[in-house]
């Protein structure tokens with residue numbers, strides 16, 4: 001007969017199977033004995049998983065835009081905003097990493113750097129950054145939204161914003177895209193703050209100047225048209 005304990009184990013095991021916990025929880029391999037390395041590896045993995053989820057939501061949003069379902073695309077983008085908020089909050093797990101603690105394992109990962117993240121580039125591509133050498137695999141929110149606007153007779157965001165009263169769905173779409181772009185930049189700002197905290201102005205592992213290089217990137221505007229309309233009169 002199945003005892004309560006057996007039942008609980010069976011449930012736990014279904015849970016573990018469903019979430020592939022055996023695989024997931026055996027993917028953390030610190031290269032050193034440094035206590036802080038685990039938080040660095042897990043935060044990196046968590047962020048890559050969230051990048052994957054965000055790409056998933058943005059791919060769904062692009063498909064809806066191509067099908068003319070603007071409201072549906074806005075729902076997907078809002079779900080993406082939640083993922084982006086979680087991404088920004090994930091920096092908190094590294095907030096106490098001191099330069100001394102970081103130096104204990106920095107050499108062990110060699111020239112590895114987040115600059116090599118393919119998913120991060122997919123997301124930038126979705127926000128309209130051209131990477132000609134990477135091909136067209138990633139979804140493009142910028143291109144899909146431009147086509148959606150065009151099909152409704154608008155040649156850009158300013159015209160659509162000025163006609164917001166008759167086209168509230170397009171206005172909501174523009175603002176949801178802007179919110180995604182802004183959150184992407186906020187993740188970069190938070191990254192820079194962590195870099196200042198954990199390695200100051202030292203050079204990056206990929207060979208860039210480090211914080212100085214990242215600080216320049218923080219000024220980059222994704223989906224710039226949606227930032228530029230903010231300098232124009234909408235009425």
Ligand code: HEM
Nearest residue numbers: 044047113114115120194195198204205206207208210217
């Ligand atoms: C305190 C911990 C971290 C430090 C000190 C740090 C440092 C740096 C530095 C110096 C760069 C510039 C490129 C280089 O020369 O390496 C960089 C780029 C980058 N890092 Fe980090 N990083 C940290 C954590 C993370 C984490 C957890 C992720 C998550 C995946 C990440 C993702 C990235 C990405 C995507 C870039 C490229 C940014 C761009 O091209 O705009 N970093 N990082």
